Amino acid sequence: MNTDSPIIEIQNLSRRYGKLDAVNGLSLTVRAGKCYGFFGRNGAGKTTTIKCLLNLLRPDSGSVRVFGLDPRTDEVAVKSRLAYVPDMVAFYPWMTVRDTLEYLASFRKHWNGDIEADLLKRFQLDPKQKASHLSKGQRTQLALIGAICPEPELLVLDEPTSGLDPIVRREFIETVIGAYQSGDPGRRTVFVSTHLISEFEGLIDEFTIIEQGRELLTMEADAARDRFRKIRARFAEMPKLNLAGALSVKTGGREIEILANGNSEQLLAELKTHSPEELRCEALSLEEIFVASDILKKAKA
Amino acid sequence: MLLQIDFKSGKPVYLQLVDQIRYAAASGGLRTGEPLPSIRPLAEELRVNRNTVAKAYAELENQGVIETIPGKGCFLKESNSPFTKSARAKILTKEIDEAVVAAHHLQVDRDAFLALVKERLDSFERKVKEKSDND
Numbered sequence: 323m324n325t326d327s328p329i330i331e332i333q334n335l336s337r338r339y340g341k342l343d344a345v346n347g348l349s350l351t352v353r354a355g356k357c358y359g360f361f362g363r364n365g366a367g368k369t370t371t372i373k374c375l376l377n378l379l380r381p382d383s384g385s386v387r388v389f390g391l392d393p394r395t396d397e398v399a400v401k402s403r404l405a406y407v408p409d410m411v412a413f414y415p416w417m418t419v420r421d422t423l424e425y426l427a428s429f430r431k432h433w434n435g436d437i438e439a440d441l442l443k444r445f446q447l448d449p450k451q452k453a454s455h456l457s458k459g460q461r462t463q464l465a466l467i468g469a470i471c472p473e474p475e476l477l478v479l480d481e482p483t484s485g486l487d488p489i490v491r492r493e494f495i496e497t498v499i500g501a502y503q504s505g506d507p508g509r510r511t512v513f514v515s516t517h518l519i520s521e522f523e524g525l526i527d528e529f530t531i532i533e534q535g536r537e538l539l540t541m542e543a544d545a546a547r548d549r550f551r552k553i554r555a556r557f558a559e560m561p562k563l564n565l566a567g568a569l570s571v572k573t574g575g576r577e578i579e580i581l582a583n584g585n586s587e588q589l590l591a592e593l594k595t596h597s598p599e600e601l602r603c604e605a606l607s608l609e610e611i612f613v614a615s616d617i618l619k620k621a622k623a
Numbered sequence: 624m625l626l627q628i629d630f631k632s633g634k635p636v637y638l639q640l641v642d643q644i645r646y647a648a649a650s651g652g653l654r655t656g657e658p659l660p661s662i663r664p665l666a667e668e669l670r671v672n673r674n675t676v677a678k679a680y681a682e683l684e685n686q687g688v689i690e691t692i693p694g695k696g697c698f699l700k701e702s703n704s705p706f707t708k709s710a711r712a713k714i715l716t717k718e719i720d721e722a723v724v725a726a727h728h729l730q731v732d733r734d735a736f737l738a739l740v741k742e743r744l745d746s747f748e749r750k751v752k753e754k755s756d757n758d
Binding site: 355492495496499500503504507521524525527543544547551604605607608 | 666
């Protein structure tokens with residue numbers, strides 16, 4: 323497949339529940355081999371969007387393409403090339419871990435038994451254990467094994483690590499990087515919706531923040547950290563400052579904190595002309611950018 | 624060699640890796656012929672995208688800092704490559720800049736600062752000489 327053709331292409335997607343617009347004119351494009359973050363608050367429309375990708379929901383309008391195909395008409399072709407880990411994982415309670423994996427494998431053309439054995443060992447899952455006796459963390463681990471062993475071209479993760487302890491979360495992400503991504507990097511695309519952003523920070527190439535069903539911001543992660551900066555300064559005496567163009571300004575006594583949106587150089591120069599006692603500038607992490615999205619929204623409006 | 628990513632620096636992640644490995648090469652943290660960590664375990668350990676580590680290694684190979692030996696991994700190339708001198712200067716520049724800023728805050732002027740640098744250099748060279756005389 324041409325690596326330039328997008329793996330996911332969503333154009334102007336809308337989906338309503340009764341009168342509620344869950345997704346309202348969303349567009350985004352995920353290119354092959356990338357890890358794409360999909361960030362939004364609870365109820366922003368993340369899961370609805372993902373369900374449209376998987377044909378678990380039908381769009382009211384707009385188009386959704388996965389591998390260039392329409393999930394509504396080519397459901398089997400689409401689903402055979404992707405794997406999905408939802409936030410709530412359920413298995414048949416009477417099946418053991420081994421039964422569950424064999425059951426999942428029976429739907430797949432390809433199943434990598436070495437990865438399965440590796441991950442069972444790594445997660446210390448007992449193949450004879452009944453699925454109903456697994457903890458939430460173990461159920462997620464089992465779902466992840468089931469998603470990675472077919473070595474799909476696209477891994478869709480919907481809030482995969484919420485409700486898990488920090489060690490299980492860490493292992494989860496390491497497994498996505500190691501067992502999944504290393505296989506054939508050009509054909510390993512990840513689409514992950516989460517609000518535990520800091521844990522996925524190093525994995526994310528590009529992201530979209532969705533707010534009330536609409537795209538608020540789409541950027542490459544490195545470019546975003548370069549553009550959004552937090553500047554702190556302390557003065558002997560607070561001067562009159564010209565901070566036009568700052569996203570937000572917070573002052574406390576002789577100290578000032580400014581959020582810059584691509585104009586940190588200009589703001590730093592202005593602060594320097596008033597000889598600050600202390601001046602610091604740092605990038606915002608993706609999580610901080612997400613938290614600041616209310617401010618962004620106002621700036622956009 | 625231990626690597627660390629700082630998302631607060633605002634510098635692209637792959638460039639942080641490139642700079643740290645070049646620093647390790649220039650400062651002796653990584654010796655000629657020593658292997659670099661493999662991409663997958665390093666990516667897992669730092670919890671960064673595998674492609675980011677691959678991109679950093681490709682960049683280092685492009686710059687002639689490392690070489691890939693198929694089936695064996697990546698290794699630091701013969702030292703004294705043209706970059707080393709500039710990399711050393713870059714490392715030192717950072718340290719000097721900190722001293723310059725400190726001097727500014729302490730209101731030590733240019734001549735006094737330069738005199739102090741000279742004095743410290745003399746003192747250091749004396750110590751090195753004494754040590755070699757004693758050995």
